Amino acid sequence: MPAFRDFNFKLLVIEQLMYNDETLTPVFRIADCLKAKGIDDPQGYAYENDLDHTVLAEARAHFEALEISTELLATVEVLTLDGGLEVYQECSPVWDGEDELYDVGSLDDLDLLPNLRLISGVDDCGMGTAFDHEMLAARGIATD
Secondary structure (H helix, E strand, O other): OOOOOOHHHHHHHHHHHHHHOOOOOOOOOHHHHHHOOOOOOHHHHHHHOOOOOOOOHHHHHHHHHOOOOHHHHOOOOEEEOOOOOHHHHHHOOOOOOOOOOOOOOOOHHHHHOOOOOEEEOOOOOHHHOOOOHHHHHHOOOEEO
């Protein structure tokens, strides 16, 4: 299985495959994970434990260990940058989008997505600082 170098880039891929395309299953829900530990309110848990600007350990462990096949990665044609992605809410139930928690730091993982054609939201979202428009265009990847 291919290994991702940038956790935040991997989350963009997971958003597309798990929450949009619904081809990466089972769907991860932090509420289910925490309920198994006797925690009924993910938001309350995050606030009470000062975890509002962090990825919950349970979500990080799950998504870091999650393997995505080469075949499934080849189906990704679009990635979306947006502070409101569902995967972010599963990682950080009370994250307000006002910090750099989910900024992509490296585009080294682009090689894992041979059919990527569009990265949406690069120009509208403060999370796009790592995205080199010229390099993406040279790879045949559009941005908007």
